[in-house]
């Protein structure tokens with residue numbers, strides 16, 4: 001069974017990337033972990049930032065990019081390791097962690113002083129061709145640097161086309177004369193957000209984009225001969241995606257599927273509660289999809305029954321969140337995260353919700 005794609009482990013140190021010509025000691029990769037300082041709390045940090053020199057001197061660090069509007073959730077998830085925050089970028093002490101709220105993780109971050117716009121562009125081009133800028137300030141200056149870099153093709157993906165294989169680095173102008181950049185990132189997409197050639201005619205809603213995104217980043221997708229349970233599947237955006245891959249779809253929802261989706265040959269539908277189906281009576285299910293609107297603890301309870309039964313091995317579930325994360329939600333998220341072989345992630349198509357995935 002294919003493992004879920006996690007951020008690749010980071011090799012810090014000189015071997016992690018080729019040195020840019022003219023790289024000064026201050027622009028070298030981060031210092032070794034032995035110089036890790038005392039903890040620095042989120043509350044004390046607020047939105048202020050440590051200087052890059054100070055961050056680099058403290059030891060290995062990782063840069064995480066949040067989706068627009070979710071930097072606070074990411075900061076809370078990082079906790080006391082947070083060193084600096086300039087939305088949407090957050091810098092945290094230590095090697096990369098698999099954080100649910102990180103839309104893109106900069107796996108090999110470097111800080112470099114720059115003498116000029118041309119100097120910044122030269123440094124980046126000396127490392128690799130493809131770069132994406134994540135501006136956090138000094139916007140005009142950052143745009144002038146970006147203009148000097150090779151253009152990166154921005155063609156939207158035509159699902160089920162695979163994600164691009166070429167590495168895409170990320171950079172920002174952290175200060176007027178300080179470049180922060182990472183040749184390797186967890187996502188091959190600018191800002192960690194794939195853009196698709198949308199179908200504005202056929203699907204019944206825009207929920208299909210969430211599944212397109214998820215199935216583009218997973219190492220495995222449903223296919224012919226497989227049965228997908230689509231819980232809370234009305235009006236049928238996900239069912240439309242799954243049947244387009246040749247899989248059979250059995251959809252359970254209290255609400256009806258849109259009739260033209262319900263009529264598709266590979267789609268079957270049943271009106272009722274997703275929580276009423278027991279795995280023992282469901283027969284052989286290859287994939288369980290859930291987009292049911294419910295409390296995370298209720299989803300967890302249902303998933304525990306399916307996992308204990310053990311027949312279905314692939315799960316893709318939206319975890320709907322309320323306003324403030326209360327204790328029950330936090331406990332449910334921790335329990336989901338702790339399920340072996342699983343991942344919690346925030347897709348760019350997720351609003352205030354997460355996606356829980358397990359493929360083994």
Ligand SMILES: C[S@@+](CC[C@H](N)C(=O)[O-])C[C@H]1O[C@@H](n2cnc3c(N)ncnc32)[C@H](O)[C@@H]1O
Pocket residue numbers: 205207208231232233234235236237238239252253254255272273274275291292293294
């Ligand atoms: C966000 S919508 C799902 C959209 C769907 N994935 C699509 O692609 O079109 C959430 C769905 O959950 C359904 N739902 C809420 N509670 C449910 C329950 N207990 N059992 C089954 N479906 C439920 C709602 O009726 C609604 O259709």
